[in-house]
Amino acid sequence: EADIYQTPRYLVIGTGKKITLECSQTMGHDKMYWYQQDPGMELHLIHYSYGVNSTEKGDLSSESTVSRIRTEHFPLTLESARPSHTSQYLCASSESGTLNSNQPQHFGDGTRLSIL
Amino acid sequence: ILNVEQSPQSLHVQEGDSTNFTCSFPSSNFYALHWYRWETAKSPEALFVMTLNGDEKKKGRISATLNTKEGYSYLYIKGSQPEDSATYLCAFKFSGYALNFGKGTSLLVTP
Numbered sequence: 001e002a003d004i005y006q007t008p009r010y011l012v013i014g015t016g017k018k019i020t021l022e023c024s025q026t027m028g029h030d031k032m033y034w035y036q037q038d039p040g041m042e043l044h045l046i047h048y049s050y051g052v053n054s055t056e057k058g059d060l061s062s063e064s065t066v067s068r069i070r071t072e073h074f075p076l077t078l079e080s081a082r083p084s085h086t087s088q089y090l091c092a093s094s095e096s097g098t099l100n101s102n103q104p105q106h107f108g109d110g111t112r113l114s115i116l
Numbered sequence: 117i118l119n120v121e122q123s124p125q126s127l128h129v130q131e132g133d134s135t136n137f138t139c140s141f142p143s144s145n146f147y148a149l150h151w152y153r154w155e156t157a158k159s160p161e162a163l164f165v166m167t168l169n170g171d172e173k174k175k176g177r178i179s180a181t182l183n184t185k186e187g188y189s190y191l192y193i194k195g196s197q198p199e200d201s202a203t204y205l206c207a208f209k210f211s212g213y214a215l216n217f218g219k220g221t222s223l224l225v226t227p
Contacts, residue, residue: 004159035217040219041219042120042216042217042218042219042220043205043207043215043217044217045214045215058214059214059216090159090160102147102148102165102167102209103165104150104152104162104165105150105160105162105215106162107152107159107160107161108159109157109158109159110159
C-alpha cells in the first residue's frame with residue numbers, strides 16, 4: 001500500500017545521457033529526501049526538501065540536482081550520467097510538523113541505476 | 117557523517133528461535149534512533165522511532181530498547197518466522213533533518 005512512488009524501478013543507460021528519477025507521494029508530506037546506496041554500504045542522504053521551493057544538499061556530495069515545484073513531486077536529475085553514478089536511489093518523505101519532529105520516514109521502492 | 121555500527125552483519129536462525137541485534141551510535145548530540153525493516157524487492161518500512169533514554173517499544177513479536185548514555189539500541193525478535201527475513205536498519209538522528217544509517221543486519225529465518 002505504498003503512498004510514495006518511484007519510477008523507473010530499473011534503468012540501464014549509456015554515459016552522457018540526461019536522467020530524471022521521479023518521486024511522488026500522496027500523503028501531503030512537506031519533507032522529502034533522496035538517499036543513495038552503493039552495494040553493501042549505508043544509505044546516504046544526498047538531497048532533502050522542507051517544502052515547495054526548498055532544497056538542500058545532504059551529507060554525501062552528489063552531482064545530481066533536485067527540484068520541488070509541487071508538494072507531492074521531488075524529481076532528481078543527472079545532467080550527464082557517468083559510470084560512477086551507478087547506484088540505488090531511494091526517495092522518502094515524512095510528516096510535516098516542527099523542524100525537529102521525530103516522525104518516521106516513508107520510503108519508495110527505489111531506482112536501480114546502471115550507467116554503462 | 118557520523119558512524120552507526122550494526123552487528124552482526126548477518127544472522128541465520130531457525131524458525132521459532134529468538135534473536136537480537138545491536139546498533140551502536142555516538143552518545144553525544146543524540147536526537148532520535150530509528151529502526152527500519154527492509155525486505156528484498158520492497159521499500160524500507162519504519163518499525164520504531166525512539167527518543168528517550170530507557171525507551172522500550174514493541175510491535176508484535178519485535179521490540180527495541182534504547183540506551184542514549186552509552187550509545188546503543190537492541191532489536192529483539194521473539195519466535196522468529198520466515199516472514200521476518202529482511203535487513204534491519206538502524207538510523208541515528210543528531211540534528212533536525214539528517215538520518216545516519218548503519219549498513220544493516222541481514223536476517224534469514226529458515227523453516
